[in-house]
Amino acid sequence: MKNINKILACLVVLGLISTSCSDLEQFNGNDRNISQEQLEVDFQHVGSKYKPIFESIYQYTPAWSYQLQQNLNADVYSGYLTNPRPFVAGANNTTYSLVSGWNNFIWSVPYSNVMNNVDAISALTEGEFPTLHAVALILKVEAMHRVSDVFGPIVYTNFGDLSNAGVYDSQQEAYNAFFADLDTAVASLMADIDSPRFTAFDLSYAGDYTQWVKVANSLRLRLAIRISKADPSKAKTEGEKALSQSLGLLASNDDNFNVNSSLDHPLSVIDNSWGDIRMNASMESILTGYSDGRAESYFDAPTSVAGTVKGVRGGLPLLPGYADELAQKADYIGFSAINDGVHTSTVQLMTSAEIYFLKAEAAIRGWSGAGDAQTNYEMGIETSFEQHGVGGAAAYIADNTSVPADYVDPVNAANSIAALSNVTIAWNGADDNETKLEKIITQKWIAMFPEGQEAWSEFRRTGYPKIFPVVSNQSGGVVDTDIQIRRIPFVDSELSTNPEGVAGAVTKLGGADNAGTRLWWDTGGPNF
Template structure:
């Protein structure tokens, strides 16, 4: 965490102490390009898309991503945890929520996504409908993550001077998402062969048919998200996604990745800084299932020279989340030959890609939709097995056939390599093979457990699905330092509204707390979070 201490003050100092005169240098167009020249090739619009792509979560600098997602959702999802005693062991991972860290979850998307979305909307909504359509899809892709962290957010009133800072309820935000996806799909369908966006597209090379598939897939994701709290609306929106003529993501080539030339932030946070490691829940499930994707997800560290080599599932070793870590523990565990470091997927293409949605996830969404009886969803078993197969293909893990027939393997107990007090028995007995005779609840646990594996390392969506369903069953924190506001067994449900909003938008935040329907703390459930179980 020393990297955070080192870089944040420098960044803030540049903002706090630059005079107006100092800032004039940033307003100079050093290429002497006129506004008219920018408009000829749409650079006045296109240049605003890149910061949106790069800040759905901010992968450069890596410490920003560390604060925006890694030290919250990536940990709460059961994917990863920290091996270092940040803030003397009292931090997000032990539910002593650090407001200074969590401000980034709010500030990055508002400053870098919503401001640019608004600017693009002003330039395109009337005259360039396809550019406007992509803008709306990116907006929904970015901001549903924000509402799924906080609950009520500033959304429909963003940019409205008469209602500046007014929050929407989460239900209203979701309804706005669905409406915006309607507009986006209609706009793109009306001129689907246009190549106008190709120069600015960091995901699909300007192919609008793939953007429509993304929009439909996002609609299905959001529909499934609200299936327990508003089943009628969920079914309506889900069936609309399933029936749209251009379809959903079907192959790995349809996946939503942001392509860049920078290292994935996790490779920096882990391999360079040693600030994040594999979560014990990941070990329990991957090793228990003898999952061949394990050595695509993780790499073994040689304590002597820090070189990395792929590992077999039986050698994986994770760390319990929420340890009140002290320096001695971190030092001792780092010297263990069987201690495994979290690593970016062992595929060079992923060192410069940020994964946001995959075809495998969509297959699992269809599997759940089929369980819920939504028209057009197909067969639950076929979708489930397709999801596993697509994930195996994505990670080049070989054939999934024998894995899918395994009806005996279950998650294993966790044994701490340093302190036996942290040992814990496995919390699930769910197997891999589909069982048509199982209850819907058991089938849902299979679907979400495999979906969780397939979505790795995208912790935000994994945390949301854990909260919505209670699956996969993951280990609770060892040390709960929330002062009673978060239940250890129920686990953390949200992040409180940030300090910057309380200091600049206090009245509207108080209204937002009313919309939340509970105390502004990490134990209050979001609108769609109705409790675990009860399919």
């Protein structure tokens, strides 16, 4: 996106188009006229529908679609990245002056390219080819929990039901449905675990259903931890189910849940070609304060200022003294870009390192089967270092003195800010659970980079890591600067086409339809 006006022009065009990228006309044919023999030979009438699902959990291409779907919201709100250019003269998502046209993509991409295709796969496979249906369900949960974690209530159980079209589930109802879909998926895969039927269509595991069961178990544990404050009993039940399933969880970097595509990673375009994203100051504070060896594998050295890495404060307005957006961008574009090793064509959705940190938290919550909290915590760090080819994990794990560093803006001193946390790295069994949790989430946050959606969700759930507030809050008082943004309001496309559904969703939200309202699992209360 070289110019924000290009995005807005595309939005106008897209608003006139009623069909989705998946082209619903392909579902109107009678696929069941294919003979059983032909069906068993290649399954192409089903298999062709998986690729757009894989590539739209977040969308590869065009890159500006991903930029709107995730980069200019969750990637920034997580404290990972920020834009050096103050789009729309500084009144944009990053300063909490939300651009509704941008945010439509958070909703439209997964509904058009994931839910429509999963619905079609389900119609062709449920009951007849249960393992193919099972993988579609896992991908559906992976995609749609992210949507719920942005908006809260979503259309999930009623999707495709003409009698209840547009009726939203509450977030609690959606999460219960996620767990039920994972139950169905795991049972179906376990019943035919060695089937090669999915091999030709699998962009992650070459058709290995054992790996897909591990993904389902790991996803269940992620979602169970997510609701641990809102529904502790359900969380414990689902978490222990994940921890006890016979095939286990993601446990090594060979297990990592990645999407392998021939398409360029959208971050490579947004970062390298457009210069529209750079390291966030919160990431600099934590990585440099800890002398974290992953810093240089995540980010390039700055070209315009001194230092190993250099970040930009989030939520910069158009600052005084600059003639326009591009003049301000020129002063910050030389700060740290993302290292090329991060934005290869492989998209990271879930890593084994994340799972070890989930197990560490499950352990301090007393869940059966979680193992030892310290062992899991340290394994999470080791696995992340190994993933990025970085040495020195043992010394890092033993460091009981390093803390996040103060941030200094060499361009504008007014943006400088003191570190918000003094938490160290080394595990200390004598710490209270809150301190242990801050260590776990801070290290998980580092390890999950660049997956900003999950990082933002965990920040909202726990308050960790302690990331810097925006420089300029232009929400008109809707969002508390210190509490930071909690969600995205329901989008214009839904407000115009499904007003009754949105009205029902707002009643299930538990607050006003704005960016300051907490989601169901974001209780705002104590973590323990």
